[in-house]
Amino acid sequence: MSEVPEYLNRRQVLKALVGGAVGGTVGGTVGTLAATKLVHASSEVTSSIPAKLPRLPERPKNISPEMLAKDESFWAQVALNYDKARGIVNLEHGYWGKMSKQVQQVFIEKTEMVNTQLSVYGRKHFSNDLKNSAHKIAQALGADSDEVVITRNATESIHNLMRQYNDFNANDTVLFADIDYPSFKETMRWLAKTQHVKPVEVTLPAQTNQAEILNLYITAFDENPNVKLMLLTHVSNQHGLILPVADIAKAAKARGIDVICDCAQSWGLLDFNIAELNVDWAGFNLHKWIGSPVGVGALYMKKGTLDKISPYPGETDPTNTLAHKRVHTATSNFASILTVPAAIDFHQSLGAANKEARLRYLRNLWVEEVKKLPNIEVLGGEDDASSTGMGAFRTKGKVSLDDAKMIQQRLENEFNVFTVVRVGLASGCCIRVTPQIFISAEEMKQLTLALKSL
DSSP: OOOOOGGGOHHHHHHHHHHHHHHTSSOHHHHHHHHHHHHHHHHHHHHTSOSSOOOOOOOOTTOOHHHHTTOHHHHHHHHTTSOOOSSSEEOBOSSSOOOOHHHHHHHHHHHHHHHHHHHHHHHHTHHHHHHHHHHHHHHHHTOOGGGEEEESOHHHHHHHHHHHBOOOOTTOEEEEETTSOHHHHHHHHHHHHHHTOEEEEEOOOSEEOHHHHHHHHHHHHHHOTTEEEEEEESBOTTTOOBOOHHHHHHHHHHTTOEEEEEETTTBTTBOOOHHHHOOSEEEEESSSSSOOOSSOEEEEEOTTOGGGBOOOTTOOOTTSOOGGGGOOOOSOOHHHHHHHHHHHHHHHHHOHHHHHHHHHHHHHHHHHHHTTOTTEEEEEESSGGGOOSOEEEEETTOOSHHHHHHHHHHHHHHHOEEOEEEOOOTTOOEEEEBOOTTOOHHHHHHHHHHHHHO
16 A cells, blocks of 8 residues: 555544643543544444454465365465354355454454545545556556456446447347356347357356367357357356356457457456456456455456447547447445555465365366266366366256255255355256365365255
Protein backbone atom coordinates (compact mmCIF):
# COMPACT_ATOMS: atom_id res chain seq x y z
CA MET A 1 0.00 0.00 0.00
CA SER A 2 1.21 3.56 -0.64
CA GLU A 3 2.60 5.39 2.37
CA VAL A 4 -0.10 6.98 4.50
CA PRO A 5 0.57 10.56 5.69
CA GLU A 6 1.39 10.94 9.37
CA TYR A 7 -1.78 12.92 10.02
CA LEU A 8 -3.78 9.86 8.93
CA ASN A 9 -2.04 7.50 11.34
CA ARG A 10 -4.90 6.17 13.42
CA ARG A 11 -2.87 5.16 16.42
CA GLN A 12 -1.16 8.56 16.58
CA VAL A 13 -4.55 10.27 16.53
CA LEU A 14 -5.86 8.07 19.33
CA LYS A 15 -2.69 8.65 21.35
CA ALA A 16 -3.08 12.41 20.99
CA LEU A 17 -6.73 12.28 22.03
CA VAL A 18 -5.98 10.17 25.09
CA GLY A 19 -3.07 12.39 26.04
CA GLY A 20 -5.22 15.48 25.73
CA ALA A 21 -7.89 13.96 27.94
CA VAL A 22 -5.44 13.02 30.68
CA GLY A 23 -3.63 16.37 30.52
CA GLY A 24 -6.84 18.35 30.54
CA THR A 25 -6.35 19.85 27.08
CA VAL A 26 -9.44 18.23 25.64
CA GLY A 27 -11.63 19.74 28.24
CA GLY A 28 -13.13 18.27 31.39
CA THR A 29 -15.11 15.08 31.85
CA VAL A 30 -16.70 15.13 28.41
CA GLY A 31 -13.30 15.13 26.69
CA THR A 32 -12.08 12.28 28.90
CA LEU A 33 -15.14 10.13 28.17
CA ALA A 34 -14.87 10.76 24.45
CA ALA A 35 -11.23 9.71 24.40
CA THR A 36 -12.00 6.63 26.50
CA LYS A 37 -14.66 5.50 24.03
CA LEU A 38 -12.21 5.81 21.17
CA VAL A 39 -9.63 3.72 22.97
CA HIS A 40 -12.20 1.04 23.80
CA ALA A 41 -13.35 0.91 20.21
CA SER A 42 -9.77 0.45 19.09
CA SER A 43 -9.19 -2.33 21.62
CA GLU A 44 -12.30 -4.18 20.50
CA VAL A 45 -11.18 -4.18 16.88
CA THR A 46 -7.58 -5.11 17.63
CA SER A 47 -8.50 -7.93 20.01
CA SER A 48 -10.41 -9.69 17.24
CA ILE A 49 -7.14 -10.20 15.38
CA PRO A 50 -5.22 -13.31 16.52
CA ALA A 51 -2.07 -12.30 18.37
CA LYS A 52 -0.12 -15.27 17.01
CA LEU A 53 -0.90 -17.09 13.81
CA PRO A 54 0.28 -20.51 12.64
CA ARG A 55 2.75 -20.81 9.82
CA LEU A 56 2.65 -23.00 6.77
CA PRO A 57 4.64 -26.19 7.31
CA GLU A 58 7.98 -26.51 5.58
CA ARG A 59 7.62 -28.54 2.44
CA PRO A 60 9.71 -31.72 2.35
CA LYS A 61 12.54 -31.53 -0.17
CA ASN A 62 12.73 -33.67 -3.29
CA ILE A 63 9.09 -34.72 -3.16
CA SER A 64 6.64 -34.38 -6.03
CA PRO A 65 3.31 -32.58 -5.62
CA GLU A 66 1.59 -35.93 -6.19
CA MET A 67 3.46 -37.54 -3.31
CA LEU A 68 2.98 -34.52 -1.07
CA ALA A 69 -0.75 -34.68 -1.79
CA LYS A 70 -0.96 -37.92 0.18
CA ASP A 71 0.88 -36.61 3.26
CA GLU A 72 -2.00 -36.15 5.73
CA SER A 73 0.35 -34.81 8.41
CA PHE A 74 1.51 -32.01 6.13
CA TRP A 75 -2.01 -31.03 5.11
CA ALA A 76 -3.24 -31.20 8.70
CA GLN A 77 -0.66 -28.52 9.47
CA VAL A 78 -1.86 -26.51 6.49
CA ALA A 79 -5.42 -26.79 7.83
CA LEU A 80 -4.35 -24.99 11.03
CA ASN A 81 -4.09 -21.85 8.92
CA TYR A 82 -7.88 -21.86 8.38
CA ASP A 83 -10.90 -21.51 10.63
CA LYS A 84 -13.15 -24.48 9.89
CA ALA A 85 -16.84 -24.68 10.74
CA ARG A 86 -17.75 -27.51 13.07
CA GLY A 87 -20.61 -29.97 12.91
CA ILE A 88 -20.64 -30.54 9.15
CA VAL A 89 -18.26 -31.65 6.42
CA ASN A 90 -18.42 -28.80 3.92
CA LEU A 91 -17.72 -30.10 0.42
CA GLU A 92 -19.06 -27.02 -1.35
CA HIS A 93 -16.10 -24.68 -1.75
CA GLY A 94 -16.79 -23.80 -5.37
CA TYR A 95 -19.05 -20.89 -4.33
CA TRP A 96 -16.26 -18.83 -2.82
CA GLY A 97 -13.04 -19.73 -1.04
CA LYS A 98 -12.04 -19.41 2.57
CA MET A 99 -9.39 -16.85 3.46
CA SER A 100 -6.46 -18.17 5.44
CA LYS A 101 -6.04 -16.68 8.90
CA GLN A 102 -3.13 -14.62 7.65
CA VAL A 103 -5.13 -13.18 4.75
CA GLN A 104 -8.12 -12.59 7.00
CA GLN A 105 -5.93 -10.59 9.39
CA VAL A 106 -4.73 -8.37 6.55
CA PHE A 107 -8.34 -7.90 5.42
CA ILE A 108 -9.39 -6.83 8.92
CA GLU A 109 -6.51 -4.37 9.15
CA LYS A 110 -7.24 -2.91 5.72
CA THR A 111 -10.95 -2.63 6.56
CA GLU A 112 -10.06 -0.78 9.77
CA MET A 113 -7.70 1.54 7.93
CA VAL A 114 -10.19 2.38 5.17
CA ASN A 115 -12.99 2.90 7.69
CA THR A 116 -10.74 5.28 9.67
CA GLN A 117 -9.25 7.27 6.82
CA LEU A 118 -12.32 7.14 4.59
CA SER A 119 -12.44 9.49 1.59
CA VAL A 120 -9.05 11.07 2.30
CA TYR A 121 -7.48 7.71 1.57
CA GLY A 122 -9.96 6.88 -1.20
CA ARG A 123 -9.43 10.15 -3.07
CA LYS A 124 -5.69 10.53 -2.55
CA HIS A 125 -4.11 7.09 -2.26
CA PHE A 126 -6.38 4.25 -3.40
CA SER A 127 -5.62 4.61 -7.12
CA ASN A 128 -1.95 3.72 -6.57
CA ASP A 129 -2.87 0.74 -4.38
CA LEU A 130 -5.39 -0.41 -6.99
CA LYS A 131 -2.62 -0.39 -9.59
CA ASN A 132 -0.35 -2.33 -7.24
CA SER A 133 -2.97 -5.04 -6.72
CA ALA A 134 -3.66 -5.25 -10.47
CA HIS A 135 0.08 -5.55 -11.10
CA LYS A 136 0.30 -8.37 -8.56
CA ILE A 137 -2.53 -10.23 -10.34
CA ALA A 138 -0.90 -9.71 -13.73
CA GLN A 139 2.42 -11.06 -12.46
CA ALA A 140 0.74 -14.13 -10.99
CA LEU A 141 -1.14 -14.78 -14.25
CA GLY A 142 1.91 -14.24 -16.42
CA ALA A 143 0.34 -11.21 -18.12
CA ASP A 144 1.44 -7.61 -18.61
CA SER A 145 0.00 -5.07 -16.19
CA ASP A 146 -1.85 -3.21 -18.95
CA GLU A 147 -3.67 -6.43 -19.90
CA VAL A 148 -5.36 -6.91 -16.51
CA VAL A 149 -8.20 -4.98 -14.86
CA ILE A 150 -9.61 -5.64 -11.40
CA THR A 151 -13.35 -6.34 -11.36
CA ARG A 152 -15.77 -7.57 -8.72
CA ASN A 153 -15.99 -11.11 -10.10
CA ALA A 154 -15.60 -13.23 -13.20
CA THR A 155 -19.27 -12.77 -14.07
CA GLU A 156 -18.86 -9.01 -14.35
CA SER A 157 -15.73 -9.49 -16.45
CA ILE A 158 -17.28 -11.94 -18.90
CA HIS A 159 -20.65 -10.21 -19.16
CA ASN A 160 -18.84 -7.00 -20.12
CA LEU A 161 -16.86 -8.84 -22.81
CA MET A 162 -20.00 -10.35 -24.31
CA ARG A 163 -22.11 -7.20 -24.21
CA GLN A 164 -19.37 -4.95 -25.56
CA TYR A 165 -18.11 -7.19 -28.36
CA ASN A 166 -18.52 -5.12 -31.53
CA ASP A 167 -17.15 -7.06 -34.49
CA PHE A 168 -20.22 -8.91 -35.75
CA ASN A 169 -21.22 -9.04 -39.41
CA ALA A 170 -24.31 -10.39 -41.12
CA ASN A 171 -24.73 -14.18 -40.86
CA ASP A 172 -22.16 -14.53 -38.06
CA THR A 173 -22.55 -17.20 -35.37
CA VAL A 174 -21.78 -17.31 -31.63
CA LEU A 175 -20.85 -20.63 -30.06
CA PHE A 176 -21.03 -21.96 -26.49
CA ALA A 177 -21.49 -25.31 -24.73
CA ASP A 178 -23.84 -26.98 -22.30
CA ILE A 179 -21.05 -27.16 -19.67
CA ASP A 180 -20.74 -23.34 -19.62
CA TYR A 181 -22.03 -21.28 -16.70
CA PRO A 182 -25.84 -20.98 -17.11
CA SER A 183 -25.84 -17.17 -16.90
CA PHE A 184 -23.23 -16.97 -19.65
CA LYS A 185 -25.21 -19.26 -21.92
CA GLU A 186 -28.26 -17.04 -21.50
CA THR A 187 -26.16 -13.96 -22.20
CA MET A 188 -24.83 -15.54 -25.40
CA ARG A 189 -28.39 -16.25 -26.49
CA TRP A 190 -29.31 -12.63 -25.67
CA LEU A 191 -26.29 -11.45 -27.65
CA ALA A 192 -27.34 -13.52 -30.65
CA LYS A 193 -30.85 -12.08 -30.52
CA THR A 194 -29.82 -8.45 -30.12
CA GLN A 195 -27.02 -8.63 -32.70
CA HIS A 196 -29.06 -10.73 -35.16
CA VAL A 197 -26.55 -13.57 -35.27
CA LYS A 198 -27.00 -17.32 -34.90
CA PRO A 199 -26.49 -19.12 -31.55
CA VAL A 200 -25.00 -22.62 -31.55
CA GLU A 201 -24.66 -24.81 -28.44
CA VAL A 202 -22.18 -27.68 -28.32
CA THR A 203 -23.24 -30.64 -26.18
CA LEU A 204 -20.51 -32.58 -24.39
CA PRO A 205 -20.93 -36.12 -23.01
CA ALA A 206 -21.51 -36.53 -19.27
CA GLN A 207 -18.19 -38.43 -19.10
CA THR A 208 -15.50 -37.45 -21.59
CA ASN A 209 -11.80 -36.88 -22.29
CA GLN A 210 -9.52 -34.34 -23.95
CA ALA A 211 -9.46 -35.91 -27.41
CA GLU A 212 -13.24 -36.30 -27.58
CA ILE A 213 -13.82 -32.72 -26.41
CA LEU A 214 -11.45 -31.29 -29.01
CA ASN A 215 -13.05 -33.33 -31.79
CA LEU A 216 -16.53 -32.13 -30.81
CA TYR A 217 -15.46 -28.49 -30.98
CA ILE A 218 -13.68 -28.93 -34.30
CA THR A 219 -16.79 -30.63 -35.68
CA ALA A 220 -18.86 -27.67 -34.48
CA PHE A 221 -16.46 -25.27 -36.23
CA ASP A 222 -16.67 -27.25 -39.46
CA GLU A 223 -20.46 -27.45 -39.33
CA ASN A 224 -20.76 -23.74 -38.55
CA PRO A 225 -18.20 -21.95 -40.72
CA ASN A 226 -19.51 -18.50 -39.76
CA VAL A 227 -18.64 -18.73 -36.04
CA LYS A 228 -17.21 -15.35 -35.07
CA LEU A 229 -17.19 -15.43 -31.27
CA MET A 230 -17.07 -18.34 -28.86
CA LEU A 231 -17.26 -18.80 -25.12
CA LEU A 232 -14.87 -21.43 -23.83
CA THR A 233 -14.89 -22.64 -20.23
CA HIS A 234 -11.56 -23.72 -18.77
CA VAL A 235 -13.10 -25.69 -15.87
CA SER A 236 -16.83 -26.37 -15.82
CA ASN A 237 -18.65 -25.19 -12.71
CA GLN A 238 -20.99 -28.19 -12.89
CA HIS A 239 -18.56 -31.09 -12.57
CA GLY A 240 -14.99 -29.78 -12.76
CA LEU A 241 -14.33 -30.95 -16.32
CA ILE A 242 -11.17 -29.43 -17.85
CA LEU A 243 -11.40 -28.41 -21.49
CA PRO A 244 -8.29 -28.48 -23.73
CA VAL A 245 -8.50 -24.72 -24.07
CA ALA A 246 -5.17 -24.17 -25.84
CA ASP A 247 -5.92 -26.79 -28.52
CA ILE A 248 -9.48 -25.56 -29.06
CA ALA A 249 -8.30 -21.93 -29.20
CA LYS A 250 -5.63 -22.86 -31.77
CA ALA A 251 -8.26 -24.47 -33.99
CA ALA A 252 -10.56 -21.47 -33.46
CA LYS A 253 -7.92 -18.90 -34.36
CA ALA A 254 -7.08 -20.79 -37.55
CA ARG A 255 -10.70 -20.11 -38.55
CA GLY A 256 -10.75 -16.46 -37.43
CA ILE A 257 -12.84 -17.12 -34.31
CA ASP A 258 -12.43 -14.83 -31.28
CA VAL A 259 -12.29 -16.56 -27.90
CA ILE A 260 -13.64 -15.49 -24.50
CA CYS A 261 -12.43 -17.87 -21.78
CA ASP A 262 -14.25 -18.43 -18.50
CA CYS A 263 -11.54 -19.02 -15.88
CA ALA A 264 -13.86 -18.38 -12.92
CA GLN A 265 -13.17 -21.80 -11.40
CA SER A 266 -9.76 -22.63 -12.81
CA TRP A 267 -7.24 -20.15 -11.37
CA GLY A 268 -5.93 -21.63 -8.15
CA LEU A 269 -7.66 -24.94 -8.79
CA LEU A 270 -5.15 -25.57 -11.59
CA ASP A 271 -1.55 -24.46 -11.99
CA PHE A 272 -1.29 -22.48 -15.25
CA ASN A 273 -0.54 -19.08 -16.74
CA ILE A 274 -2.69 -17.14 -19.16
CA ALA A 275 -0.26 -17.35 -22.08
CA GLU A 276 -0.65 -21.15 -22.10
CA LEU A 277 -4.35 -20.81 -22.91
CA ASN A 278 -3.82 -18.66 -26.04
CA VAL A 279 -7.18 -16.86 -25.69
CA ASP A 280 -8.16 -13.29 -26.50
CA TRP A 281 -9.99 -12.46 -23.29
CA ALA A 282 -10.63 -14.14 -19.95
CA GLY A 283 -12.47 -13.57 -16.68
CA PHE A 284 -11.20 -14.69 -13.27
CA ASN A 285 -12.30 -14.89 -9.65
CA LEU A 286 -9.79 -14.29 -6.88
CA HIS A 287 -12.28 -15.12 -4.13
CA LYS A 288 -12.57 -18.79 -5.11
CA TRP A 289 -9.31 -20.75 -5.27
CA ILE A 290 -6.86 -17.88 -4.77
CA GLY A 291 -8.42 -17.13 -1.36
CA SER A 292 -8.96 -13.37 -1.45
CA PRO A 293 -11.89 -11.69 0.31
CA VAL A 294 -15.21 -11.90 -1.52
CA GLY A 295 -15.74 -9.33 -4.25
CA VAL A 296 -12.54 -9.43 -6.30
CA GLY A 297 -12.23 -10.67 -9.87
CA ALA A 298 -10.07 -9.86 -12.86
CA LEU A 299 -10.47 -9.22 -16.56
CA TYR A 300 -7.69 -10.20 -18.98
CA MET A 301 -7.55 -8.51 -22.38
CA LYS A 302 -4.71 -9.63 -24.62
CA LYS A 303 -2.75 -6.87 -26.28
CA GLY A 304 -4.13 -6.03 -29.69
CA THR A 305 -7.72 -7.09 -28.92
CA LEU A 306 -9.19 -3.91 -27.43
CA ASP A 307 -10.62 -2.67 -30.71
CA LYS A 308 -13.18 -5.50 -30.70
CA ILE A 309 -14.49 -4.74 -27.18
CA SER A 310 -16.10 -1.31 -26.93
CA PRO A 311 -15.44 0.82 -23.86
CA TYR A 312 -18.04 0.58 -21.13
CA PRO A 313 -20.96 2.96 -21.82
CA GLY A 314 -19.91 6.38 -20.60
CA GLU A 315 -16.20 5.61 -20.93
CA THR A 316 -14.00 6.59 -23.89
CA ASP A 317 -10.80 5.15 -25.32
CA PRO A 318 -10.20 6.61 -28.80
CA THR A 319 -6.86 4.82 -29.25
CA ASN A 320 -8.05 1.44 -27.89
CA THR A 321 -5.10 1.18 -25.51
CA LEU A 322 -6.76 1.29 -22.07
CA ALA A 323 -8.18 -2.02 -20.89
CA HIS A 324 -9.65 -0.46 -17.74
CA LYS A 325 -12.04 1.56 -19.90
CA ARG A 326 -13.94 -1.69 -20.58
CA VAL A 327 -15.14 -1.81 -16.96
CA HIS A 328 -16.80 0.64 -14.62
CA THR A 329 -17.11 -0.95 -11.20
CA ALA A 330 -17.81 2.35 -9.36
CA THR A 331 -17.26 2.15 -5.59
CA SER A 332 -16.00 -1.30 -4.59
CA ASN A 333 -14.73 -2.84 -1.39
CA PHE A 334 -11.38 -1.08 -1.00
CA ALA A 335 -10.16 -3.46 1.70
CA SER A 336 -10.83 -6.56 -0.42
CA ILE A 337 -8.75 -5.14 -3.25
CA LEU A 338 -5.96 -4.12 -0.85
CA THR A 339 -5.83 -7.69 0.48
CA VAL A 340 -5.20 -9.26 -2.93
CA PRO A 341 -1.38 -9.22 -2.69
CA ALA A 342 -1.53 -11.06 0.64
CA ALA A 343 -3.88 -13.68 -0.82
CA ILE A 344 -1.65 -14.27 -3.83
CA ASP A 345 1.45 -14.47 -1.61
CA PHE A 346 -0.20 -17.11 0.57
CA HIS A 347 -1.35 -19.07 -2.48
CA GLN A 348 2.13 -19.01 -3.97
CA SER A 349 3.87 -19.84 -0.70
CA LEU A 350 1.91 -23.08 -0.56
CA GLY A 351 2.51 -23.74 -4.23
CA ALA A 352 -0.05 -23.84 -7.04
CA ALA A 353 1.07 -27.29 -8.19
CA ASN A 354 0.82 -28.62 -4.63
CA LYS A 355 -2.72 -27.29 -4.25
CA GLU A 356 -3.79 -28.76 -7.57
CA ALA A 357 -2.35 -32.16 -6.69
CA ARG A 358 -3.94 -32.20 -3.24
CA LEU A 359 -7.38 -31.34 -4.58
CA ARG A 360 -7.12 -33.99 -7.31
CA TYR A 361 -6.12 -36.53 -4.68
CA LEU A 362 -9.14 -35.69 -2.51
CA ARG A 363 -11.45 -36.04 -5.50
CA ASN A 364 -9.97 -39.40 -6.44
CA LEU A 365 -10.51 -40.72 -2.91
CA TRP A 366 -14.27 -40.60 -3.28
CA VAL A 367 -14.55 -41.05 -7.05
CA GLU A 368 -12.58 -44.31 -7.15
CA GLU A 369 -14.86 -45.84 -4.50
CA VAL A 370 -18.13 -44.44 -5.80
CA LYS A 371 -17.50 -45.60 -9.37
CA LYS A 372 -17.84 -49.14 -8.05
CA LEU A 373 -21.42 -48.50 -6.89
CA PRO A 374 -24.07 -49.72 -9.34
CA ASN A 375 -26.53 -46.94 -8.52
CA ILE A 376 -24.17 -43.90 -8.78
CA GLU A 377 -23.01 -42.12 -11.94
CA VAL A 378 -19.83 -40.00 -11.67
CA LEU A 379 -19.67 -37.09 -14.12
CA GLY A 380 -16.87 -35.12 -15.75
CA GLY A 381 -13.42 -36.13 -16.90
CA GLU A 382 -12.59 -39.74 -17.65
CA ASP A 383 -8.83 -39.17 -17.44
CA ASP A 384 -6.47 -37.11 -15.27
CA ALA A 385 -6.00 -34.49 -17.98
CA SER A 386 -9.76 -33.82 -17.94
CA SER A 387 -10.29 -33.88 -14.15
CA THR A 388 -9.77 -31.43 -11.32
CA GLY A 389 -10.42 -31.45 -7.58
CA MET A 390 -14.07 -30.65 -8.36
CA GLY A 391 -16.35 -33.53 -9.18
CA ALA A 392 -20.01 -34.44 -9.48
CA PHE A 393 -22.36 -37.40 -9.37
CA ARG A 394 -26.02 -38.36 -9.50
CA THR A 395 -28.13 -41.44 -8.99
CA LYS A 396 -28.25 -43.35 -12.26
CA GLY A 397 -31.37 -42.54 -14.23
CA LYS A 398 -32.30 -39.70 -11.83
CA VAL A 399 -31.52 -36.50 -13.72
CA SER A 400 -34.26 -34.06 -12.69
CA LEU A 401 -33.78 -31.08 -10.39
CA ASP A 402 -36.01 -32.67 -7.77
CA ASP A 403 -33.94 -35.86 -7.88
CA ALA A 404 -30.73 -33.93 -7.30
CA LYS A 405 -32.24 -31.83 -4.52
CA MET A 406 -33.41 -34.94 -2.70
CA ILE A 407 -29.91 -36.46 -2.70
CA GLN A 408 -28.32 -33.19 -1.60
CA GLN A 409 -30.76 -32.89 1.29
CA ARG A 410 -30.21 -36.46 2.40
CA LEU A 411 -26.44 -35.98 2.44
CA GLU A 412 -26.82 -32.85 4.53
CA ASN A 413 -29.56 -33.96 6.94
CA GLU A 414 -28.67 -37.63 7.42
CA PHE A 415 -24.87 -37.61 7.04
CA ASN A 416 -23.77 -34.01 7.81
CA VAL A 417 -22.14 -33.68 4.40
CA PHE A 418 -22.81 -30.41 2.57
CA THR A 419 -22.80 -30.35 -1.24
CA VAL A 420 -24.65 -28.35 -3.90
CA VAL A 421 -26.98 -29.06 -6.82
CA ARG A 422 -25.81 -27.94 -10.27
CA VAL A 423 -27.97 -27.42 -13.35
CA GLY A 424 -27.36 -26.71 -17.01
CA LEU A 425 -25.83 -29.91 -18.35
CA ALA A 426 -27.65 -31.36 -21.33
CA SER A 427 -27.53 -34.76 -19.62
CA GLY A 428 -29.37 -33.48 -16.52
CA CYS A 429 -28.83 -32.16 -13.01
CA CYS A 430 -26.12 -33.34 -10.64
CA ILE A 431 -24.60 -32.87 -7.18
CA ARG A 432 -21.22 -31.14 -7.14
CA VAL A 433 -18.53 -32.15 -4.64
CA THR A 434 -15.84 -29.54 -4.02
CA PRO A 435 -13.30 -30.12 -1.24
CA GLN A 436 -10.66 -27.58 -0.21
CA ILE A 437 -7.03 -28.08 0.77
CA PHE A 438 -7.90 -28.09 4.49
CA ILE A 439 -10.32 -31.01 4.09
CA SER A 440 -8.85 -34.28 5.33
CA ALA A 441 -8.92 -37.73 3.75
CA GLU A 442 -10.95 -38.87 6.76
CA GLU A 443 -13.63 -36.26 6.02
CA MET A 444 -13.79 -37.45 2.41
CA LYS A 445 -14.54 -40.96 3.71
CA GLN A 446 -17.71 -39.55 5.26
CA LEU A 447 -19.00 -38.75 1.78
CA THR A 448 -18.07 -42.20 0.50
CA LEU A 449 -19.82 -43.92 3.39
CA ALA A 450 -22.88 -41.75 2.87
CA LEU A 451 -23.11 -42.59 -0.84
CA LYS A 452 -22.76 -46.30 -0.08
CA SER A 453 -25.73 -45.96 2.26
CA LEU A 454 -28.07 -44.24 -0.19
